[in-house]
Amino acid sequence: MLKTFKKGGVHPPENKISAAQPVEVLPLPAKVIIPLSQHIGAPAEAMVAKGDRVKTGQLIAKSAGFVSANIHSTVSGIVESLEPVMDSSGYKRPAITINVEGDDWEPSVDRSPNLKKEITLSAQDIIKKIAEAGIVGLGGATFPTHVKLSVPAGKKAEMLVINGVECEPFLTSDHRLMLEKGHELMIGIQILMKALNVPKAMVGIEANKPDAVSHLQSLAKSYSGIEVQPLKVKYPQGGEKQLIKALTGREVPSGGLPIDIGAVVHNVGTALAVYEAVQKNKPLVERIVTVTGKNLAHPSNFLVRIGTPVSALIAAAGGLPDDTGKVVSGGPMMGKAVSSIDVPVTKGTSGILVIPAAESKRKPEGVCIRCAKCVSVCPMGLEPYLLYRLGQRMQYSQMEVERVLDCMECGSCSFECPANLFLLDFIRLGKVEVGKIVRERKN
């Protein structure tokens, strides 16, 4: 009997059509757009001016504060502009546009394929290096990794949890990464263990990726302290609280963080980026992105420079089919439709999903019949129908009492609702409004 988390969860069709496609390196685009806000926290401050020549891997925007991240040039070329550009948030935000000229890397970056196993740096130096490399959570949340590794005073990390779940349907980027970069991943995990000073790491992988499970299990034998655990398939197991529950049986208290119960969760993509930053001196300039969709000619996994326009990825995967209804950045459950395919790939883009017109429209909203399906599938134990009603009546202080801030917007309630109620829409707006109330109270 495989482990999984207990409360709620749904089983959307998996549709992992690109799972067998090896990662291909996408050719460099003519121009990249690098937004200054690719992470949670303060936007980075630009350090280059229009007309400057930059190298691949050069620091072009500096972290502005503790919760923020450095941003590096992902290509070599000339800075074309510093004007705000539309990104996947749907808004124009500050960005650096670079015209690509050749591929001239910073000389300090070690680009050889040699595996470097020995970890020579101390814990503090590792965290410093990770901060310098601008690494953020690559699972999609984009929380700066060095902040997560800096355990606050009075708390102690006991174990590292590595997230190889990839519970979003369609996405296969983490799956391919685990198959193709297993050794690097294992060393990355050991670096993270050293940074946190923990003896144990657990890698959680859903059982629909048996090849990744067996591959990493065989590798784990030669790396001490790492355990690879297959998990029963259930969405949203990739949520860090659900993953901790599934692997350890511990529950993160409402409003708390995983560190409150001694756990720190990192994505496999982040672990690989950590390996490259610490051992190879390579900042975060590229990531693996799945480009997929039912009608797409060649669903693929690409190694993409950050800032590449989404249109270039779609073109490489066979072009936009005629009957396209919408293009989503991320997976079908938590991803967000983009308002233009010229938006760039950012550090948090794990996939690009092309949805046919027939499936892209929302069904008309019906009437709540109190079937409580939303309550039974909510992995956080909330009552979505109640939050929806409170949202309609704008009773935001009551929404706070009903723990709306615990919602991680996994969308299970909206997915399951037989009346197609706009549950998550109202909850999401409620979170914004409750956030305002909380901030006001603090001030």
Place this chain on the structure above:
Amino acid sequence: MSSVLTTSILMLTILGVVLAVILYVVAQKFKVEEDPRIDEVEALLPGANCGGCGYPGCRGLADALVKADDISAISCPVGGNETMRKVAAILGKAVEDKDPQIAVVRCSGSPQNRTRVVEYNGISSCKFASTLYSGDTGCQFGCLGLGDCVAVCKFDAIYIDPVSLLPVIDEEKCTACGACVKACPKLLIELRKKGPKGKRIFVSCMNTDKGGVARKYCSVACIGCFKCVKVCPYEAITLENNLAYIDANKCKLCRKCVEECPTDSILEVNFPPRKPKVEEQAQNAVTS
């Protein structure tokens, strides 16, 4: 049989009298002393409870009016100067006449002027749409047209025009309560001086993009060209972040800026039609 009837009548009568006495005594003992003028003032107010004055409903305003020593800063936008004069007469306080105001929508991005590039398929509310993206056109400042302002208007004074897909304000009905100003997530609605005979001039755009970018996505966008600023004889126009703004208090309604604006983003309202220009007249004379 009759004794049962008389007893019950008697009992209920006694009970009624006793309870009435208790209620009366309690009501007298715990009476809340309130200034009787609050009721009088409240009776004069419009009773819409719109909150446009900044107080919780008309009674809240009446209470504030009675309690404040100087009521010149408080006003009822719906009742206007007339109501305030009556209130001042009752309270024996002084009020100044205020210029009547009206809500104006600072966006002219109809589908003819601004091409729609995205189809929105969610809850029909600007508040929700604006959490997801900046709008269905290339302009991220313009009207979303989903009618949050219409929904909050208590006076039925706004409707979405089916052709331009923009909110239109009914001059007769608008009371300048400001509910729509607060409801608009794009901050497009402004309360402006209504002007003599409703004549007013304003920049109908909120786009702070650079001229070229703004123009690319909307043919009536303010491009920040400074032409209006230069032509204005009264220094009523300021330009910040590529966007012009006309100060209604300084504007003398000469309409020079309207003629000068290359993108027609400055609107004139309630003016009589212009006389043809001198050269045009001459031309007309020649042709005729």
